[in-house]
Amino acid sequence: MPSQNIQEDILKELEIDKLPPEKQEEILTAMTELILKRITLRVLQNFSEKQKEEFDQICSGGDQEKINQFLLVNVPDYERVIQEEIGQFKNEIKETVDALLA
Amino acid sequence: MKKPTLEEIAAMREALKARQTKEQEVAGQTEVEQTAEEAELARRDAAKGAEPVVERPTAPETPPAIPVTEEEPHPYGERVYSPEEEEEIYGPKKEQKIEVPEEPHPYGERPYTKEEEEEIYRVKAEKEKTEKDLLLEKLDSAREACADNLYQKDKLARGVERLSGWRRFFMSAEKRATRTAAEEDFKKAEESYKKSQESFKGTLKDYRVYLLKEKEAELNNLVAKRELKKEDADKQLEQYAKEKVIETTTKEAIKLFDAKENLRIQEMGVARKWLAEKTSGIAEWYRKQPTKVKIAVSIGLGIGGVAGGLAGGVPGAFILSAAFAGRTGMRVLGGMATTAGVERGMKIIQERGAEKEIGKEKEFADKFSEALKGKNDKLDDKLFEMLGRKGGQKRNRYIVAGVAGGLVGSGALAYAFQEAMHHIPESIREPILQKIGSAKEWLFGKAGVEAPVKPKVPLGQAPEMPSGKGAVPVPESPLAPEAPEISGVVTVQKGDSVWKLLEKQLESRGQFDELGGNAEEIKAAKTYMIDALKDKVVVDPKAFGLTNPDLIKPGQKIDFSRLFDDQQKLDEIFNRAQNLSESEVKNILRPKPVEIKMNAPMAEPRPEVAPEPERVAKPEIEAEIQVAQSLTESPEAPEVPEEPRTAAIPEPEVRTVARGKGYVVNLPPAPEEVSKHFVSGEEYEHLLREKEGIDKLLDESGLFNKDALEAISGQVDAAIAQTINMGISDYNLMKGINLENFIAATNQPTLFVEQGFNQAQWEPIKRTIDEYLGREKITEIKPDDLKGTVGDFFKKIIKIDVGK
Numbered sequence: 001m002p003s004q005n006i007q008e009d010i011l012k013e014l015e016i017d018k019l020p021p022e023k024q025e026e027i028l029t030a031m032t033e034l035i036l037k038r039i040t041l042r043v044l045q046n047f048s049e050k051q052k053e054e055f056d057q058i059c060s061g062g063d064q065e066k067i068n069q070f071l072l073v074n075v076p077d078y079e080r081v082i083q084e085e086i087g088q089f090k091n092e093i094k095e096t097v098d099a100l101l102a
Numbered sequence: 103m104k105k106p107t108l109e110e111i112a113a114m115r116e117a118l119k120a121r122q123t124k125e126q127e128v129a130g131q132t133e134v135e136q137t138a139e140e141a142e143l144a145r146r147d148a149a150k151g152a153e154p155v156v157e158r159p160t161a162p163e164t165p166p167a168i169p170v171t172e173e174e175p176h177p178y179g180e181r182v183y184s185p186e187e188e189e190e191i192y193g194p195k196k197e198q199k200i201e202v203p204e205e206p207h208p209y210g211e212r213p214y215t216k217e218e219e220e221e222i223y224r225v226k227a228e229k230e231k232t233e234k235d236l237l238l239e240k241l242d243s244a245r246e247a248c249a250d251n252l253y254q255k256d257k258l259a260r261g262v263e264r265l266s267g268w269r270r271f272f273m274s275a276e277k278r279a280t281r282t283a284a285e286e287d288f289k290k291a292e293e294s295y296k297k298s299q300e301s302f303k304g305t306l307k308d309y310r311v312y313l314l315k316e317k318e319a320e321l322n323n324l325v326a327k328r329e330l331k332k333e334d335a336d337k338q339l340e341q342y343a344k345e346k347v348i349e350t351t352t353k354e355a356i357k358l359f360d361a362k363e364n365l366r367i368q369e370m371g372v373a374r375k376w377l378a379e380k381t382s383g384i385a386e387w388y389r390k391q392p393t394k395v396k397i398a399v400s401i402g403l404g405i406g407g408v409a410g411g412l413a414g415g416v417p418g419a420f421i422l423s424a425a426f427a428g429r430t431g432m433r434v435l436g437g438m439a440t441t442a443g444v445e446r447g448m449k450i451i452q453e454r455g456a457e458k459e460i461g462k463e464k465e466f467a468d469k470f471s472e473a474l475k476g477k478n479d480k481l482d483d484k485l486f487e488m489l490g491r492k493g494g495q496k497r498n499r500y501i502v503a504g505v506a507g508g509l510v511g512s513g514a515l516a517y518a519f520q521e522a523m524h525h526i527p528e529s530i531r532e533p534i535l536q537k538i539g540s541a542k543e544w545l546f547g548k549a550g551v552e553a554p555v556k557p558k559v560p561l562g563q564a565p566e567m568p569s570g571k572g573a574v575p576v577p578e579s580p581l582a583p584e585a586p587e588i589s590g591v592v593t594v595q596k597g598d599s600v601w602k603l604l605e606k607q608l609e610s611r612g613q614f615d616e617l618g619g620n621a622e623e624i625k626a627a628k629t630y631m632i633d634a635l636k637d638k639v640v641v642d643p644k645a646f647g648l649t650n651p652d653l654i655k656p657g658q659k660i661d662f663s664r665l666f667d668d669q670q671k672l673d674e675i676f677n678r679a680q681n682l683s684e685s686e687v688k689n690i691l692r693p694k695p696v697e698i699k700m701n702a703p704m705a706e707p708r709p710e711v712a713p714e715p716e717r718v719a720k721p722e723i724e725a726e727i728q729v730a731q732s733l734t735e736s737p738e739a740p741e742v743p744e745e746p747r748t749a750a751i752p753e754p755e756v757r758t759v760a761r762g763k764g765y766v767v768n769l770p771p772a773p774e775e776v777s778k779h780f781v782s783g784e785e786y787e788h789l790l791r792e793k794e795g796i797d798k799l800l801d802e803s804g805l806f807n808k809d810a811l812e813a814i815s816g817q818v819d820a821a822i823a824q825t826i827n828m829g830i831s832d833y834n835l836m837k838g839i840n841l842e843n844f845i846a847a848t849n850q851p852t853l854f855v856e857q858g859f860n861q862a863q864w865e866p867i868k869r870t871i872d873e874y875l876g877r878e879k880i881t882e883i884k885p886d887d888l889k890g891t892v893g894d895f896f897k898k899i900i901k902i903d904v905g906k
Contacts, residue, residue, distance in 0.1 A: 015348050023349055025393070030356045032400040033388050037363055037381040039422060044380055045370065052376055059426045062677060068423035079419045086403055089359070096355040100303055101347070 010090045014097055031093070039085045043075050114191060237309045244298070244305040245354060249361035251295040256362075258288040302354075310343075310350055317342050380426075387425045390618040390680065590663030596656045597861050600648075604635045605852065607662055613672075617680060626687040627679035629850070634675045635665050781904055783818050783897030789904065790814045819893065821902045826870045832863045837893030844892050845871070867892055874899045 011017045016027050047055065051074055058066050072078050183191065214222065231239075265281040321339055324330035330338075367378050388399065399421055588610045592603050608614055608631055617624045636651070639662075643651045647661050654660065666672065682690070781789065791814060823833035836844075836859070844867065847853040854864050874880075 014352055016352060019345055019349055023345070025397070027349070027352050027356070028400050029388075029396050030353065032396065032403060033385050034356055034360050034363070035403055036384045036388055036399075036422070036425065037360070040381045040384045041363065041367065041377060043422065044377060045373070047373075052373075062427045062673065064424050064427040067426045068419065071419065071423060082419055082422065093352075093355050093359065096358060097351050099299060100306060100351045100355060102303075 010094070013090075013094055035086055035089050038089055039082050042081055042085045043071060043078065047074070234312060237305070237312055241302075241305045241309050241354070244302040245358055246361055248295070248298040248302040249358050249365060251291065251298040252358070253362045253365045255288070255291040255295045258284065258291045262288050302358075306350060306354055310346055313346055313350075314339070314343055384422075384425050392615075392618045395618065588666075590666050591659060591661045594654045594656050594658040594660065597865070598654065598656075599851075600636055600639055600651045600654060600660070601632060602851065603660065604632050604639075604662065604665075607666065608632065608635070611666065613676065619680070622691060623682065623687055626682055626690040628852075629690050630679040630682060630686075631675055634679075635662075638665060780901040783822050783900050783902060786821060786902045786904055787814060787818045787897065790817060818897065818902075822893075822896050822900045825900050825902055826866055826896075828866045832866075835859065836863055836867050837891060837896065839892050841890055841892055841895050844868075867896075870896070870900070 010031075011024065011028065016024055019027070044052075044055075055067075055070060055074075058070050075081060262281070262284050265284055318339055321330065321335040325332050325335050363381070367374050367381065370377050388396065391399070403421065588607070590607070592607070594603070605628075608628075613631065614624075614628055617627045619627070639646050639648065639651050643649060645664060647659060648654065791811075794810065794814065819833060819837060820830050823830045826833075828836075844864075847864075848868050851861075851864075854861075
C-alpha cells in the first residue's frame, strides 16, 4: 500500500522544490513522462490481439470519450490501476533516491 | 649503400657543426647551451640507446648528433645530403617534440570499406573524448547494468511471490524445489543488484565531483579576476553542490526507471512492438504540449504538488484517454488545467507570506469553499470530510485545486471560483487574479472576470469520488466553463482579408493557445489551421455570404459560424496541425517565390497630372479610392488584395493580383510621360552628388566622405517617401528589407506582424510595387528582378520631381 506521505508532494519529498524553477520543471516533466509510460504499459500490457486492434481503431477516430469507455470496460479497475501505478512509482523513486544518496 | 667508417662519421660531425653554426648566424640566434638537466637526460637516453630528445627552444631543428667517439670523414663529400642519405647516416629520425603528425592510414592508401571507416572514426572519437564524456559513458553503463539487475530482481521477486503464501501448503515436492530454486535465484539477483547499485552510486559520485571541480574552477577564476569575493564564491559552491546532489540523483533515478521500463517492454514478446509504439506515442504527446499543460498534467497525476489528495486516479484516466486521442491542451484537460493554474497561484500567494496577501487568500478561499459547498448539495460529503482533515489553508488549497471528476466535469469549481471572486472587493480581487495569472484566462476567457457562468452539467449529477468499489463514471463535460461567446459573423474592415479574419477568429477562440512545440512548429501549425479553414471558404463561398473570397469589401458581412460550429472538424484540423512532420513544417514556413500575374484588363493609361507640391493626406486618398472603386464597373476592382493560400501542400501557388483604376492616385506619371522635372531616385542621387561636387565628397584621405554620402542618400529617401506618401521614419524602416523577402511576406502578412511592422508601414510599399507593375504592364517577375532591397528597387522605379 503506498505510503500516505508519498501521496503528498513528491517534489517536497525529494527536495526538488529547493532547486531553481527551471530545474524543477525539468525534473517534473521527466518524471511525468515516465509515469505516463508506466501507466500506459500497465493499462495495455494484457490486451489480446483483438483488443489491440479494436483499441487502435478507436484511437484513430480521436474520440476521447470512446477511448475512455473502452479502457474502462477492458481494463479491470482501470482508474484504481492508474492510481496504484502512480503511487508505486512515487514510492520506488523515493526509495531509489534515498539509496543513491546513502 | 655501404656503412660509413668511423673516420667518415667524424668528418660528418665536423660538417654538421659547421652547418649548425652557419644556420644560427643566419637566424641571429646563439646556440643554447645544454643545461645540466638536459645533459643528464641526454646521457640517460644515450644509455638507453635512444637519441636524446631535448627541447631547445631557440636552436634550429637539426638531426640529432650521433654519439660517436671518433670523428669520421663525410662519406659523400661536402655537400647537402638528401633525406635518404641523412637517414642512412644518422639512422631513422627520432621523435622530436614538434607538432604531432597525423596518424598513418591504418589500412594503407586505398578506399575504405564502410566497416573500416567506422572503425577509424570510432577510434578517433575515442581519443577525442573529454573526461566528462568518459564519465558520462561510465555512468550510462553503470545505470544500464543497475537497471538490468533491478528488472531481473523484481521479476524473480514476483516469481517467488507467486510460489509463496497459501499455495506452498498445496505444493508437490517438485514444486517446492522449484520455489526454493526461485528463492535462491532471487537472492543472487538481489546481490547482483546491490553490487551494481553500489557501482552506479560510485560512478554518480565521481560525476558529481567532476561537476563540482568544474564549478570550483569557474568560481576561483572569478575570484582571481576580483569579480567575486571568496566568501561569496564559497557560498555559491556550497549551494551548487547541494543542488547538484538533488538534481543528479533524481534525474539518474528517473533514467534508471526508464531503462527498466524499456527492458520490461522488450520482454513482452510479440506485444513489445505495439506496446513500445504506444508508450513512446504517449511520451511524444506529452513532450509536444505547451509548458503550462505539462505542468497541469503533472499536477493532475498527483506529481507536481498537492492534487486534491486523489493521487491521479480519475484525472490520470482522463489524461491517458485524451493522450491516446491525440488531443491537447485545454480541450483535453479543461478543468485540470484550471485547477492546476489556480493551485499554483494559490501556492504562490501562500508562500509569499505577506500578511495582507494571506488575508486576501483566506478570504477568497473561505468564500470559495462556501460557494462550492453551497452550490453542490449532492457533492460527496466524503470529499469534505477528507479535506477537512487536512485543516486550515491546506484544506482550502485542496478545494481550490480539487482535481475531482465531479468538480471539474460539472464546472462547479470554476463556478465557485467566480462566485467567490465576486464577493471579494475589487481592490483585492485584481491582485489575486494577477497572481494566478493565466488561470484567470482559462477560467474566464480573455474578456476578464465575467458574471458567474452556469455549470454545463447540473451539480447533482457529479460523479462519486473514487472509492475503489467500482469504475467511476467519467465527467460528462470535461471542458472549462463557457467563455464569452465569440461571434462567427464579422464585418470586414479596411485592410482585412479572409485569411486575416480567420486568423482573428481562431485567436479569439483560444485555438492557438493550445498549440505546442517549438516556435517554428507553432507558426507552421497556425498557418496550417488558417489555410485549412480558408480552403473551406474557397470551396463554397456562398455558404459564408461571399461571391468571391478573394474580393471582400469594407462593410461586408461574412458568417464563419459554420466553420466553428463543427467541433469535430475543428478538432481534426487542430490535431493535424499539431502533428505536422518536420518536412511539412519546413515547407509551410519556406517563403515562396512569387509569380505575379495579371488577371484583369490592363489598367488604362494614367491621365497626365501635374505634380502636386503638397500631397493629399492619406485618409482623403483612401476615401477617393473607395469612391472611385465603388463607381467602377469592373467586378475585379480590388478592395483588399487576396491573402494567398500558404502551402499546407507542397505545390507552390501562383499569386494573382487584380488591378483596378485609381489604386494609388499620387504616384508620379509613367516614364514615357516624364517631364524634365522627373527623375528616378538613382538619377536624383547622381544629380545631388554632382551638385555637391564629387571632389567635395572626397575627404583628405582620398576616400568618399561617408557623412556627405549618407546625407545625399537620406535626401533621396526622403523624396521617395514623400512621393509615395509615407512618413520618412516608416520608409526608412522598410527600405532595408530584402525585396524578394518583402514580396514573399505579402503572401503571408503575419510575417510582417511578427517582425514588428504594422500595416501602415508595409502596405504603402506593397501598393506602390503593385501600381508600378501594373503601370509597366509587368506580368511576371523573375527571381533576378528581385535582387537587392526595397530601397534599391524604389530608387529605380520612383520618379522624383527635382524642380527646375
